[in-house]
Amino acid sequence: MDRFQAMRVFVRVVQAGSLTQAAQTLQLGRATVTQLLKQLEAHLQVRLLNRTTRRVSLTADGAAYYERALQLLADLEEAEASVGSARSQPRGRLRIDVPSPFAQQVLMPALPDFVARYPGITLEIGASDRAVDVIAQGVDCVIRGGELRDGGLIARRLCGLPLALHASPAYLARCGTPHQPQDLQDPVHQLVGFRGAGSGQVHLPQLSRGGQVLTPAMHCRLSVDDGNACLAAGLAGLGIICLPTYLTAVHVRAGELVPLLPQWELPPMPLHLVFAPNRYVSHRLRVFIDWMTAQLQHGLA
Template sequence: MDRIDAMRAFVTVVTEGSFTRAAERLETSPQLVSKYVSQLEQHLGVRLLNRTTRKVHLTEAGARYHQRALQVLNDIDDMEHQLGDLHTQAKGRLRISAPVSFAIRHLAPLLSDFQRAHPAVDIDLQLNDRKVDIVEEGFDIALRIGHLKSSSLIARRIAPVRLLMCASPAYLKQHGTPRRLEDLEAHRYLRYSYMELAAGETISRWLSSRDPHHGGDMVSNNGDVLVEAAIAGAGIALQPTFISGPAIKAGTLRVILPEHAPEPMSLYAVYAHRQLLASKVRCFIDFLEGYFGEPPFWDRFD
């Protein structure tokens, strides 16, 4: 028995719901598919499928085996496709979705370097801070920042993303430097519209307890605006260091309460499929890995 063929026959039967449709999909006979599944069950010593005249049903053992078998077959297909990619030039249009501030500050050199290495790839970069639907909107890759939840999408971690509270020296001289989290109550806060989800427990608790009529706060859906406002002395901003890092390094912003910094997030490359991944997508993902350094260059100000 070829165990890989038997495993593929079993997975296809589960996917198609019958031996006949599985045979059509595999371009073979239902008898051979049935033989493969029976041999696999004998080899494992457990029943994987309960068969009726109209349908097949997974047993408990079959459900567990199906999950692992699907992963093994995906890994084999990935490996074979990667080897094939060594002889296939990356080409075609690569559609990328990316966060606005990160892309403006950091993607242009990367994309230029990538196209020098892969001149047959055209880039279509769309900037948006909302969570795009990769499949529905026709993107090959989306760059996302945050703590990703499990989904059917595939995610590759590219770099850590730190969040720090900071304010200008002039603002801190006028209003005082917070020494405890409670001291923030008297200060102006420059709030990013979507940041509370990643702000960390202690900072989120402070934000939720603030007086809603507190004067002087500012809210924006763009981090660059808030960092520039902080530099100008408008208040305290909680922003990722890929935006605030140069100002911190230059001394136009100072980090406050670093011990209350939220847990770092990550920059991810997210894509829809792991099987038969186009060369242009695989090459771009591989190019992203390690490009920004470890730690990334925007964090080298300490």
């Protein structure tokens, strides 16, 4: 038995909460995971996990071993990364989840530089705006916009994304152009609401000018949970959209979207890179964090 492999499997099972999900994220067969756990328990001569048909839970001995295993794996990873780090290249699989518009507009165009620098890293990228359980789903890191709600995760702020209100010419011809924040409260106007991954709630735009802050009570008949869908709804004339300007700029230049209330400002949307605190930070994750931070050091237009 490879004790370090068995230890990694044990830690992953605890984090995932099930043998099946742990096996999937480790790319191992469920039978292999089960066998390694049995071998580890036999070697230690203690029961580490209580197993049911759906879930696993730690025994008292398992909880104590889990904390030590996390530290041992972190020390091992750090030792391996430090030996010959100047000449060694990070290797292995890196699982990332980012918002779909960010993947399309920012990450993918920049990614050739990363893969050229680090040919030993295999990337698995999920593109969605949905909430991701970093630990249970075995994801190394996620990038998300907006305020964070899970205080148990480590977050690195990458930049602030400028926001603006836009609508299509067809929408404005039909509903009129708002000239003051109060105009947005007219029932004729509709907001295409964006449901945040953390809360699932639609947040109304907050407008400020000269120390005055207003949050118009806009009407919302349509809400989405994906940035690309929100943009498409705005282009289709379904309502007023509030999105980062890096998504809308090309459509403004093409005359497909019109900026609204440009004399009023919206607070920038914070963009964070988030990862689990109890997971040792691998060499491959460290280089991705540093690379992504450098890419966004001047923010996004």
